[in-house]
Amino acid sequence: xxxxxLGISAYYHDSAAALVLDGRIVAAAQEERFSRKKHDAxxxxxxxxxxxxxxxxDLQDLRAxxxxxxxxxxxERLLESYHAxxxxxxxxxxxxxxxxxxxxxxxxxxLKQELTKLAAAPPEKWPxxxxxxxxxxxxxxxxxxxxxxxAAILTVDGVGEWATTTIAAGAGNKVSILRDLSFPxxxxxxxxxxxxxxxxxxxxxxxxxxxxxxxxNSDGERVKRFYRLIFxxxxxxxxxxxxxxxxxxxxxxxxxxMCKDARWESLFGIPRRAAESELTPAYMDxxxxxxxxxxxxxxxxxxxxxxxxxxxxxxxxxxxxLNCVANGKLLRSGIVDELWIQPAAGDAGGALGAAYAAAHLxxxxxxxxxxxxxxxxxxxxxxxxxxxxxxxxxxxxxxASCRHFEDFDALTASVAQELAGGHIVGWFQGRMEWGPxxxxxxxxxxxxxxPEMQKRLNLKIKYRExxxxxxxxxxxxxxxxxxxxxQPSPYMLLVAPVRESRRRPLPEDYPEMEMYAxxxxxxxxxxxxxxIDYSARIQTVHAETNPRFHALLTAFRExxxxxLLVNTSFNVRGEPIVCTPEDAYRCFMTTxxxxxxxxxxxxxxxxxxxxxxxKRQNQTFEAD
Amino acid sequence: MEFWKDIWGFLTQRKxxxxxxxxxxxxxxxxLLVFSSGSAIAPFIYxxx
Numbered sequence: 001x002x003x004x005x006l007g008i009s010a011y012y013h014d015s016a017a018a019l020v021l022d023g024r025i026v027a028a029a030q031e032e033r034f035s036r037k038k039h040d041a042x043x044x045x046x047x048x049x050x051x052x053x054x055x056x057x058d059l060q061d062l063r064a065x066x067x068x069x070x071x072x073x074x075x076e077r078l079l080e081s082y083h084a085x086x087x088x089x090x091x092x093x094x095x096x097x098x099x100x101x102x103x104x105x106x107x108x109x110x111l112k113q114e115l116t117k118l119a120a121a122p123p124e125k126w127p128x129x130x131x132x133x134x135x136x137x138x139x140x141x142x143x144x145x146x147x148x149x150x151a152a153i154l155t156v157d158g159v160g161e162w163a164t165t166t167i168a169a170g171a172g173n174k175v176s177i178l179r180d181l182s183f184p185x186x187x188x189x190x191x192x193x194x195x196x197x198x199x200x201x202x203x204x205x206x207x208x209x210x211x212x213x214x215x216x217n218s219d220g221e222r223v224k225r226f227y228r229l230i231f232x233x234x235x236x237x238x239x240x241x242x243x244x245x246x247x248x249x250x251x252x253x254x255x256x257x258m259c260k261d262a263r264w265e266s267l268f269g270i271p272r273r274a275a276e277s278e279l280t281p282a283y284m285d286x287x288x289x290x291x292x293x294x295x296x297x298x299x300x301x302x303x304x305x306x307x308x309x310x311x312x313x314x315x316x317x318x319x320x321x322l323n324c325v326a327n328g329k330l331l332r333s334g335i336v337d338e339l340w341i342q343p344a345a346g347d348a349g350g351a352l353g354a355a356y357a358a359a360h361l362x363x364x365x366x367x368x369x370x371x372x373x374x375x376x377x378x379x380x381x382x383x384x385x386x387x388x389x390x391x392x393x394x395x396x397x398x399x400a401s402c403r404h405f406e407d408f409d410a411l412t413a414s415v416a417q418e419l420a421g422g423h424i425v426g427w428f429q430g431r432m433e434w435g436p437x438x439x440x441x442x443x444x445x446x447x448x449x450x451p452e453m454q455k456r457l458n459l460k461i462k463y464r465e466x467x468x469x470x471x472x473x474x475x476x477x478x479x480x481x482x483x484x485x486x487q488p489s490p491y492m493l494l495v496a497p498v499r500e501s502r503r504r505p506l507p508e509d510y511p512e513m514e515m516y517a518x519x520x521x522x523x524x525x526x527x528x529x530x531x532i533d534y535s536a537r538i539q540t541v542h543a544e545t546n547p548r549f550h551a552l553l554t555a556f557r558e559x560x561x562x563x564l565l566v567n568t569s570f571n572v573r574g575e576p577i578v579c580t581p582e583d584a585y586r587c588f589m590t591t592x593x594x595x596x597x598x599x600x601x602x603x604x605x606x607x608x609x610x611x612x613x614x615k616r617q618n619q620t621f622e623a624d
Numbered sequence: 625m626e627f628w629k630d631i632w633g634f635l636t637q638r639k640x641x642x643x644x645x646x647x648x649x650x651x652x653x654x655x656l657l658v659f660s661s662g663s664a665i666a667p668f669i670y671x672x673x
Contacts, residue, residue, distance in 0.1 A: 072634040079646055101654025105647075106627055 007355030016348035017048040027054035060121035066358040068350030069134035073161035089254025134160025141353030142317035143170035145376035152309040157318035158188035196258040199273030214533035216288025226289030241300030321345040328495035343491035344435035379545030383432025412555035423594035438569035440549030453528035472529035475563035574621030
């Protein structure tokens with residue numbers, strides 16, 4: 001009989017549902033894509049309904065349902081933390097306790113109430129409800145779908161129940177946690193504190209801080225001073241990567257802020273940056289210093305994971321594993337032989353890990369390793385897909401005009417021509433991606449050779465900060481022509497340098513130049529995806545996992561000689577990545593995108609009727 | 625009943641019996657909140673709780 005396991009993450013941030021059937025991922029999706037609320041934390045009713053429908057199952061058909069952490073253990077941490085810091089933290093205590101005594105302590109009941117809405121069968125016919133630990137869920141999400149039969153596992157995030165970092169060993173169908181680092185000592189919360197201090201939103205602005213770091217002056221005295229201050233005053237880092245935060249400088253345990261602003265100001269000599277205010281060089285240097293510090297910490301932790309387990313293949317998950325700059329450095333360091341990272345490394349991925357943990361650790365299911373070094377993620381294309389009927393419905397609803405191509409090669413040739421002509425294309429195909437990155441099924445694409453593309457995409461399409469970099473999607477077989485990358489990067493989780501031969505020289509006064517003058521200087525023959533320090537966050541595109549995107553890149557190569565495009569997620573600032581053709585069309589019509597492709601249908605902006613607002617068309621998204 | 629079974633299992637496994645009075649007091653106060661509105665999602669800069 002088929003053994004199916006439903007994993008759920010919810011009530012913190014990025015709620016999600018995933019379904020594993022006989023050891024294979026059937027579907028996984030984040031609730032935000034359906035609800036259209038970025039980082040939606042509510043119970044993932046729509047995502048759960050979708051994954052069950054994809055498998056053709058009802059709740060009573062499942063062997064178990066697994067929630068991605070242990071609420072009581074988290075409550076223990078809260079009470080002990082408040083007790084340890086009392087009487088400080090009274091305000092925070094008074095804010096948090098009502099949430100717990102009213103709802104979260106009764107998580108089992110709360111989950112059952114929500115699941116009732118999904119189930120046809122009465123509760124007595126439902127399967128067991130399990131609560132694997134938060135970091136065990138992360139570890140399971142990193143190890144079980146990886147291509148390795150044995151691997152060291154490193155999970156690093158803000159905090160789960162108590163653990164903020166764990167080292168585990170994975171072998172066969174078992175995962176054993178061997179070391180952990182406990183709250184409040186957390187590299188994730190350290191990075192979030194800097195995110196907060198540099199004026200970005202905690203839990204969503206960490207990417208921005210990472211993207212800002214290369215603007216810092218690595219040869220300048222200020223970066224070195226900030227780096228020294230981090231390790232002299234804020235963090236006591238040990239050789240094995242374990243660390244102690246100096247809580248005199250942090251406020252997240254008992255306060256409602258990440259850090260103590262006055263103390264940081266006297267330490268670093270700059271005030272906390274107000275949100276959306278000007279980014280001065282001091283904050284760029286601060287971003288670079290904390291990036292360098294995190295890289296040092298992650299490298300030491302990875303070294304410990306190798307030493308403790310005796311395994312030189314490493315898998316990672318947890319929010320910090322989304323720091324693709326650190327991942328790239330780790331790979332180049334030689335500390336590990338091979339590195340694999342769960343594409344949904346953040347808390348959404350906990351849903352998948354919980355389902356896997358239930359299957360292998362609780363039900364003791366055997367684990368099969370995919371053949372030929374492939375992982376089990378199916379390219380991370382695990383979300384809903386739509387067909388020509390959905391496109392026809394869309395066209396009827398909006399009186400939209402499209403051209404239908406029977407021959408996909410003819411479509412890719414047309415789209416390649418549009419891209420080479422400088423047009424920006426919304427590319428919507430097949431199943432939606434799992435994880436925070438658009439990997440060529442819900443993507444906005446542009447020609448990376450064009451000097452103005454980065455600015456245009458940021459300001460006219462995405463409506464986001466002009467300094468933010470874009471990533472290249474490159475044919476896997478051509479990646480060596482462009483980048484110094486030691487292994488494939490199908491999930492856009494590794495940063496590597498642009499090859500020396502493609503770089504263009506910089507003026508002598510480059511480090512002193514104004515931020516945007518530096519940004520718009522041509523640094524390579526693919527300027528739109530070459531970040532300020534010649535780095536790029538790479539997606540290698542493989543014919544085996546995404547033949548349609550691969551075909552488009554091949555067509556573009558035939559047209560231009562470059563098997564590479566700018567690939568950014570199909571959304572505007574603050575909006576979740578589009579899920580349905582309607583979401584895509586709405587985004588297409590409300591931005592300056594030129595062309596939209598949904599399946600085999602091609603929409604030209606200048607052939608569409610005037611855009612008229614309906615209830616949802618006017619939906620605005622809060623800036624992230 | 626299921627809740628009390630769960631909480632007792634947790635306390636005995638973790639040997640954290642000292643948390644029991646704290647939990648009881650909080651639950652009594654929590655009863656006062658039954659009629660107040662609110663959701664399980666905490667309004668906080670970092671979702672530590």
